[in-house]
Amino acid sequence: MVIAIASGKGGTGKTTVATSLASVLGPNGRLLDCDVEEPNCHIFMNPELDTSVAVNLPVPVVDMEKCSLCGKCGEVCRFSAIVLIGDEVLTFPEMCHGCGGCSLLCPEKAIAEGSRLLGVVETGYSGAVEFVQGRLRVGEAMSPPLIKAVKEKIDPEKINILDAPPGASCPVITTVKGADFILMVTEPTPFGLHDLRIAVEAVSVLGAAMGVILNRSDIGTGDVERYCKERSLPLLMKIPHDRTIAEGYARGELLIDAAPQYRERFVDLSAHIAELVRQPGESYVEAAS
Amino acid sequence: MKEIVIISGKGGTGKTTLTASFAYLARDNVLADCDVDAADLHLLAAPKVLHEEDFYGGVKAVIDPGRCTQCGLCTEACRYAAISDDYVVDPLSCEGCSVCFHVCPVDAVTLEESLNGRWFISESRLGPMVHAELRPGEENSGKLVALVRNQAKVLTGKSGKKLILVDGAPGVGCPVISSVTGADRVVIVTEPTRSGIHDMLRALELVQGFNIPTSVVINKYDIAPEMGERIHRICSEKQTVVLGSIPYDAAVTAAMVNGRSVVEFDDGDASKAIVGIWEKLAETVPS
Numbered sequence: 354m355v356i357a358i359a360s361g362k363g364g365t366g367k368t369t370v371a372t373s374l375a376s377v378l379g380p381n382g383r384l385l386d387c388d389v390e391e392p393n394c395h396i397f398m399n400p401e402l403d404t405s406v407a408v409n410l411p412v413p414v415v416d417m418e419k420c421s422l423c424g425k426c427g428e429v430c431r432f433s434a435i436v437l438i439g440d441e442v443l444t445f446p447e448m449c450h451g452c453g454g455c456s457l458l459c460p461e462k463a464i465a466e467g468s469r470l471l472g473v474v475e476t477g478y479s480g481a482v483e484f485v486q487g488r489l490r491v492g493e494a495m496s497p498p499l500i501k502a503v504k505e506k507i508d509p510e511k512i513n514i515l516d517a518p519p520g521a522s523c524p525v526i527t528t529v530k531g532a533d534f535i536l537m538v539t540e541p542t543p544f545g546l547h548d549l550r551i552a553v554e555a556v557s558v559l560g561a562a563m564g565v566i567l568n569r570s571d572i573g574t575g576d577v578e579r580y581c582k583e584r585s586l587p588l589l590m591k592i593p594h595d596r597t598i599a600e601g602y603a604r605g606e607l608l609i610d611a612a613p614q615y616r617e618r619f620v621d622l623s624a625h626i627a628e629l630v631r632q633p634g635e636s637y638v639e640a641a642s
Numbered sequence: 643m644k645e646i647v648i649i650s651g652k653g654g655t656g657k658t659t660l661t662a663s664f665a666y667l668a669r670d671n672v673l674a675d676c677d678v679d680a681a682d683l684h685l686l687a688a689p690k691v692l693h694e695e696d697f698y699g700g701v702k703a704v705i706d707p708g709r710c711t712q713c714g715l716c717t718e719a720c721r722y723a724a725i726s727d728d729y730v731v732d733p734l735s736c737e738g739c740s741v742c743f744h745v746c747p748v749d750a751v752t753l754e755e756s757l758n759g760r761w762f763i764s765e766s767r768l769g770p771m772v773h774a775e776l777r778p779g780e781e782n783s784g785k786l787v788a789l790v791r792n793q794a795k796v797l798t799g800k801s802g803k804k805l806i807l808v809d810g811a812p813g814v815g816c817p818v819i820s821s822v823t824g825a826d827r828v829v830i831v832t833e834p835t836r837s838g839i840h841d842m843l844r845a846l847e848l849v850q851g852f853n854i855p856t857s858v859v860i861n862k863y864d865i866a867p868e869m870g871e872r873i874h875r876i877c878s879e880k881q882t883v884v885l886g887s888i889p890y891d892a893a894v895t896a897a898m899v900n901g902r903s904v905v906e907f908d909d910g911d912a913s914k915a916i917v918g919i920w921e922k923l924a925e926t927v928p929s
Contacts, residue, residue: 361680362653362654362680362682363650363652363653363654363655363680363812364652364653364654364655364812365653365654368837388813390812390813390814390815390818390844391651391652391653391812391813391814391837391840391841391844393652393837393840393841396836396837396840429740429741429744431700431701431738431739431740432739450737450739451721452721452722452737452739452741453719453721453741454739454740454741454744457719457741457745458741458744458745489814489815491814491844491847491848491851492819492848492851493815494784494815494816494819494820495815495816496813496815496816518812518813519653519654519680519812519813520677520679520680520811520812520813521679521680521776521778521779522678522679522776522779522780522781522783522817523779523780523781523783524815525679525779526734526779530734542895542898542899543682543685543898543899543901544658544682544685544898547680547682547685548680548682551679551680551778552680552778554778554779555778555779556779558734558779572892572895573895573898573899574899596865599865600865600866602835602837603833603834603835603836603865603866603869604835604836604866604869605835605836605837
């Protein structure tokens, strides 16, 4: 099973939920941090990382000996990554999307493929929980291919928890695509609601079952709860604002360690999600706070 | 004309809250919301749209089943696994690279402009504003960010204003790189948590790669003062100015619920801190 944790708005508690949920799963769980721009799960999981594999994107390398200056490569490239100027072919590897078009379509077979480092995929264990994270190279713009490399580590035998990046654009879709369940973590503020709506709209085309966790549930307004009711999104947990939790988070403690009364609730959450995946279409559930 | 970009690394640290307050205090500025996939600044600025346009960031391949001979050349060439076994392109996976279009021997593939979003020029409570909405799930956010920034520059020139305040996106990827490239100043808003520090360091590394003068603001600093001190130490090692610290204050959420920036909502602790931070920032940005 694959459970993706998303939110729309950043800083609502995705990582808090993902790490505690993965921790209560123990040896049945595998945590994959797909927020490769800012991976934070490791701060709370303290994993022993034993492998680190570089992930590269193929980029063009032109052999000017073979090049006939026909300019086909520049015509084909949609990303302005290769262009013929005078008697020179200039490449802009940082613009390249690695589609391979220039090298495939070059009539002289003058374009080989080198590589651009996107980042690394690291794996290890945090206690009994298997841990995987992607870490985008700072300065690299393109995260989806690295997210895909992280997702190759999904183990169909386990319960895979995917911590998604914030927002609602292609890195989020790349992460949650193929998930059995999408858990939205939000907060009851106007920003939380606005971004939740966008994220729900973005992922609803994927057809996965969805649920919501309301973090800092006692700030703001009741609008998010009303929205969940309207959309028949089950509200699976409320986490009231609590200084102990905030301080534990600041120090890098798991929610279930900073506030142990939540351990049981996360066990229940995992069971509830498994049920919703088996029997989708459950209507709105009033969560106890 | 000067451009100040507010980013954070970690999401939810207060970029938009701070941007709106800066705009209220600066008064004579243009606003640009470059967090195009989760834009929230309009919830505080209440823009009245004067001009809007569709944003087409790229193309998507479409296969005509009437022409397709199912030869398999396109599926073999596509590196994004975007073409199904029955030769239908999944628009969510299609990168718009056009390789299938070029390899198809029977011209069954067409490239259709893909509508990725919309952008707006508005008059708002907090000044003239350029903002955008990426369509949910779409790509090309970096291009849309560049477009928003360019339009903000045009608007600034026309209106005779001197300052652009840019609300950036979280992370360090495509939209963030597009928001900071060529800016005059970057402000990183962080929080005194291990995640906040970790992400601030990555954002700082990114911006220093571009050689842009950068300063830091610590939000909710009283949640973990020892982490706040750590941020001060890190910033002094990295020759980065900490402009100030904002305490946790329920007025921040209350202001947001009321559609106001914190500094116009009340004059409590957070509000006073932001005023101090703005004065310090404004001094370092001569017009």
